[in-house]
Amino acid sequence: MHDLNQELLSAGIGLVAAQHLEGGPEAQLYLHVGKVEFEMFGSYETSFREDDGNSTPWPVPNVIGIRPRPPVAR
Numbered sequence: 001m002h003d004l005n006q007e008l009l010s011a012g013i014g015l016v017a018a019q020h021l022e023g024g025p026e027a028q029l030y031l032h033v034g035k036v037e038f039e040m041f042g043s044y045e046t047s048f049r050e051d052d053g054n055s056t057p058w059p060v061p062n063v064i065g066i067r068p069r070p071p072v073a074r
Contacts, residue, residue, distance in 0.1 A: 019064070025054045 001020035008018045021027060024045030031038040043054035 014069075016069075025049055025058055028057050028060060030057075030060075 005018035005020065009015050023042045025042050025048075026045075027042035029038070029040045039057065041054065041057040043052040044050065
């Protein structure tokens with residue numbers, strides 16, 4: 001994951017930080033931009049939930065928000 005984060009940061013797409021998060025039913029991705037709304041969530045986790053039967057997202061205890069950086073005045 002360290003190597004992937006470094007590749008993303010050096011890709012020239014304006015990223016300034018990258019973080020790896022674990023999977024399983026706790027893992028979620030929610031995106032809402034304009035009229036686009038997208039939600040995905042995990043299921044399988046070794047020694048905890050060893051099936052893909054999770055059909056609803058869990059409550060979210062932590063959120064990582066992303067927003068455009070304001071233009072720099074020159």
